[in-house]
Amino acid sequence: MKESDLHFFMDSTSNYFLEITGEKVVTGIPYLKAMEPVVLEYTGIIGISGRRKGSVYITSTAAMLKELAGIILGSDDIKEDECKDLIGEIANTISGNVRQAYGSDFMISVPVVIKGVAEDIHLPEEIQSFVIPLNWREHRSFLVVCLE
């Protein structure tokens, strides 16, 4: 993993929040993912293959997604499905940006959304994963990047 890769994913996520909400997301200090799971209520995952392999996922709480969806939809009544759609959309945005930035010799999968706190998200063990905490308003979510 290169410095520019990690910066790219951080900036990409940060820009999404800024564009959608007009507010910056505060990225915390990245750290190395160990054995302990980093999974919240909703998770959007994309796979990366081709010249370099890996996975990227964003995991968030229902509360944060509801507040975010509220801003986008202008409503307070946010259903579970809308939370799922939103986490999928965030993952999709990251995926789109990756596709744009990394070129066509990379393969980016369609985002897969998981609802509910899974035991963990299985990532390739031989590649070091980095966890980037994202703080938006009083909420915290995580971006996990695993790329060889």
Next chain:
Amino acid sequence: MKSENKSWEESFKQAFSSFQTELDGLHKELEREKEKNRSFSEIVSEGIFFLNSAFYIQQGYTQALETIIDETDLTNINFVDLLAHRVPDNVIQQTAEYLEFMFRSDLDEETINELNQLENIEFYYKDQWGFWTTTHFLSFRFKRVYEEDNIVALICSVRDISREEKLHHKLDEFEKNTKKQMERLVNILHVKPALLQEFIQLIKRELEVINQLLKNPDNNNNYNKMIQSLQRSARYILNNAMLLDLKFFAANTQEFLDEVDKLRSRKNISGTDFVPLVLNFSELRLMLEEIQELTLRLEHFSSSIRTTRRYESKLLMKSLGRMVDALSTETHKKIRLIHSGFDSLTIPYEHQQLVKELLFSFTRFIILYHSETPEARRSSNMNPEVTIEISSSLSRKHFDFVVKHDGRLQSLERIVQKKIDETADAGGSEYDSEIVSQLGTEISQLFFTPVNLIKDENDNEDDGSLVSMELVKKKLAMYGGKTRIVFTSELSTEYHITIPFKSNP
């Protein structure tokens, strides 16, 4: 008429029967042929199929194609579309162009074949959730099929070359790693396995400290304290790596330390500023794992290739000298290290790491806090060079060593002055033996009390060496060791350290 009809009927029957027999024969032949083809298709391990000029897979492909592609009913499926999400987009695009060229009779087939991107391609397979779970290396080959000088189709073959390809990759990887591991092996061979094990444990612990610091930073995003702790840990790791002359590890730790220094000098630090540092940290962890792996491999024949203690002894002084040089340059001070009276060979085996840590910590402490710049010393009519002299001795019950220096004792002087003033105010004599004794105790306490108590409130510079000293002091106490400060003359101070034998914590 009747007989004519009968004859015609018989002829018809005979003819019909003959046709029927022939038809049955043809049916049987067709069935046999089909069976033969089916058997052939099942036996052939290569996927063989035909593509028309629109790149559609034609009927009659071999069974192996479905197995290799992991798809059924491939007849009339567009081959280029089949590649989507299985190979990178640029490969798909180039393959479409290549196939178009293959149908152009004005282009030479052999030349065009060089454009085949699928000759050795990693093919991705998805699971039910849409994740790429497995990959296989496939080799596709294409050949023109002519009919009256016109290219009517392409006969294509695909075979799974994963086994040989993966072995090839493994070999490449192995060769690459072997070179790196050999370099590292050469770099660690001189270190005794026990010392290396101790190093691994110490560094593992310190890396975990760093990991926790990164993982649980101050909630108020006040990173200064955390950066100081990172610096302290990095220096500790660096000193230990230098002690064992693990060059590659020391070099990487230095890079980490440089990143910490960059953060220190930065204003308004955010999480993204830590990216290079975190990546560096990841490298360090990986490197330690490699050392550990190498140590395990070395374990069974380490005794035969172990270096001599004489070499290790030289190494200790060399490392200490290197640290003195580095710190002198960094702090713009002139330091002379004398170690002719120190015999590393007499350090008890079980205390080697402890003695090394103590030597490094004391020397570092003296350079940073008790040594003046050459200008300051010149203005006090002193030799611009601070001398640090180390010596050792061995008795039946303990190992002793002395660290002597002629630098200033700024903090101590402050206490001495304070005591003298207090005594004078109380009407006592400056030379009262009780006071002198009390001073000695307090000076000892000063040296061995937590750093926050001796640190100047206005002094924001903490390079971590004070806290490192504390850790080493605690370790010394765990081993039942003792230390005392002796003023041999007005110009020099001695730290006497005693470590009893067989005193493990």
